[in-house]
Amino acid sequence: xxxxxxxxxxxxxxxxxxxxxxxxxxxxxxxxxxxxxxxxxxxxxxxxxxxxxxxxxxxxxxxxxxxxxxxxxxxxxxxxxxxxxxxxxxxxxxxxxxxxxxxxxxxxxxxxxxxxxxxxxxxxxxxxxxxxxxxxxxxxxxxxxxxxxxxxxxxxxxxxxxxxxxxxxxxxxxxxxxxxxxxxxxxxxxxxxxxxxxxxxxxxxxxxxxxxxxxxxxxxxxxxxxxxxxxxxxxxxxxxxxxxxxxxxxxxxxxxxxxxxxxxxxxxxxxxxxxxxxxxxxxxxxxxxxxxxxxxxxxxxxxxxxxxxxxxxxxxxx
Numbered sequence: 001x002x003x004x005x006x007x008x009x010x011x012x013x014x015x016x017x018x019x020x021x022x023x024x025x026x027x028x029x030x031x032x033x034x035x036x037x038x039x040x041x042x043x044x045x046x047x048x049x050x051x052x053x054x055x056x057x058x059x060x061x062x063x064x065x066x067x068x069x070x071x072x073x074x075x076x077x078x079x080x081x082x083x084x085x086x087x088x089x090x091x092x093x094x095x096x097x098x099x100x101x102x103x104x105x106x107x108x109x110x111x112x113x114x115x116x117x118x119x120x121x122x123x124x125x126x127x128x129x130x131x132x133x134x135x136x137x138x139x140x141x142x143x144x145x146x147x148x149x150x151x152x153x154x155x156x157x158x159x160x161x162x163x164x165x166x167x168x169x170x171x172x173x174x175x176x177x178x179x180x181x182x183x184x185x186x187x188x189x190x191x192x193x194x195x196x197x198x199x200x201x202x203x204x205x206x207x208x209x210x211x212x213x214x215x216x217x218x219x220x221x222x223x224x225x226x227x228x229x230x231x232x233x234x235x236x237x238x239x240x241x242x243x244x245x246x247x248x249x250x251x252x253x254x255x256x257x258x259x260x261x262x263x264x265x266x267x268x269x270x271x272x273x274x275x276x277x278x279x280x281x282x283x284x285x286x287x288x289x290x291x292x293x294x295x296x297x298x299x300x301x302x303x304x305x306x307x308x309x310x311x312x313x314x315x316x317x318x
Contacts, residue, residue: 003312034227041234069187
């Protein structure tokens with residue numbers, strides 16, 4: 001039984017029913033010529049979302065991705081240091097002293113997964129330092145382009161420990177997928193770049209920032225001719241940043257562009273707590289991001305469970 005057949009048969013009501021309706025609607029939009037604009041918050045790369053996202057990219061279903069700096073770098077960390085990761089099945093039982101012991105061993109814990117500092121972070125730092133050092137204001141680039149260059153250069157090919165077919169960043173680099181990483185400074189590599197610029201080793205203007213990403217995004221949106229499904233995973237800046245491009249174009253640049261063609265969000269947030277980053281789907285109508293007729297779905301669940309199901313449904317995986 002394929003993922004699609006399983007979901008259609010068993011996901012009928014409540015949150016499961018929403019997952020089925022979302023998956024079916026998204027598949028219909030893609031089959032009619034649309035593509036997905038995906039936003040990634042949370043630790044989706046460390047959750048190895050690339051196992052289903054990379055096939056989506058290679059199938060041509062993804063138009064662009066907006067992600068946190070952590071998701072950008074952690075896919076690459078896993079690619080080169082997978083064998084050195086440690087997994088903790090009973091992470092709920094850890095005492096502060098246990099986390100202190102992990103810190104002393106240079107293991108950075110993300111829930112049940114520990115990222116090894118030396119094999120992952122420091123190994124990539126050296127390659128990026130070479131690239132960062134070679135640019136100044138006249139040749140500055142967006143953060144993800146340095147990683148794209150590293151991946152497509154072949155320098156890391158012999159260092160791969162995870163299956164390259166499971167790396168969404170590698171798949172994105174291979175096709176030159178438009179990528180948006182607002183707030184990149186809030187990441188391990190962003191922190192390293194800032195530290196080296198404070199030391200005077202790097203030019204702080206060598207890496208472009210959020211305004212440059214937004215300028216690129218407006219050009220991307222204006223030139224796009226396909227229906228775009230906005231699929232938001234979690235909240236935060238990864239989702240808020242790109243969805244604002246429509247009111248920016250309409251209200252600030254007085255440019256006529258279509259609204260997003262479709263919207264879905266996977267979140268565990270509750271609107272009444274003020275933690276519903278980017279607003280619930282219907283509230284987005286009041287901000288000029290969606291229309292009354294835009295297909296809208298809200299899945300209150302764990303994205304590490306739901307997103308692979310959505311992608312598996314679209315790809316009709318067995």
